[in-house]
Amino acid sequence: MKPFVQKALLLYSATLSTVFAVAMIMGAKSQRNAEFNVIRAQRLNIVEPDGTLRMVISNHDQMPGVILKGKEFPKVDRPEAGMLFYNDEGTENGGLIFGGHRNEQGEIVDSGASLSFDPYGESQQLIQLAGVEDKDNRIVGLAVNEPKNHSRNRRIWVGRGDDDSAIVSLMDANGKKRIVMQVAADGTPSLDFLDAKGQVVRHFISNN
Template sequence: MQRSQQFLVLYSGVLTVAFAATALLAFGPWRTGDFRELTVERLNVVEPDGTLRMVISNHDLIPGIIVRSEERALDRSQAGMLFYNDEGSEVGGLIFGGHRNAEGEVVDSGVSLSFDKYESNQIVSLYGVDDSKNKFAGLSVADSPSGSEVNRRIWLGRGEDGIATLALMDADGNKRLLMQVEPDGQAKFSVLDAEGNVIQNVLPSSVAE
């Protein structure tokens, strides 16, 4: 009886070690291979020291704002892909979403690809938004000199009014040059002062006459 018990203990120990070794080989950090399909709710890409470099996530698990590996809560209404620099700070991302609310309105519908200044605000953004509150698409280039404020310098896009616009702003974000084409094809070029007053309009000769 005693030998049987000793055998069972030894046998159990061998099985435990074998199972642990199999799990480590299957899921350890050295595991590589080709996979036809992978289903996850969130995927973290990290450096060998654990520094986060990229997250691909659904809406429920998408992180808040991460600066130097420290996360601050932020309610994001989309899923997407977030990028991080060498120090584990967010530097931009690709986010997307859209659904109907209880009233049947389309909300949070669109895609945004953005790139951030070092530990600061977005300075380049590509937008495509179309829901019950906003309808616009375009490219935005901004300044953030001190890291606290954001002053848009360039906007190239289309607004809800259907007007295609190229707007150039000064360092304070004031529009100074506007090139616009309305849906019916009417085009104009405008020069503005710092207060937004039109100094000069340049229209096609057929319209100006």
């Protein structure tokens, strides 16, 4: 084959490949709506047109560290999978996480789910709905917290106690219990008023 023919064929091949690639890219960009039966992925990032991160749906291995204003800090221990939410600045402000597995001893660990929402610009939970029950924790209920000086104090707790009682606790601004209303596992209701030191100053109980 003559040299000029070889060059022509190479040029034709290169041109055809380039046109095909451009067509595929343009077609992908113009395809704004698509329908799938199943999407298999380890992580999905939902972003704004400018690239700002707004949501992450991830398995355990791909869960990100804490992200503040688009900057990711060293990965924290997150044994669960789930969904994380981010505000307009790309700062984490809540999420839904879930997990659970057995360790080498056959004990259930990191089992449960949590839905939480944070105040703007801080990784402190304002509200948390949790259902956790494993070898170390037994937390089932709704917590309302008050962020204060880069920490949080619990103000309201509605949930189940370790003794299977149903509890409503109201705390002061320092996180100290001041009113505790509960119904014991045997059905006995009670109401306690506490001072700032946590001492019961009034106790009411009904045996009926």
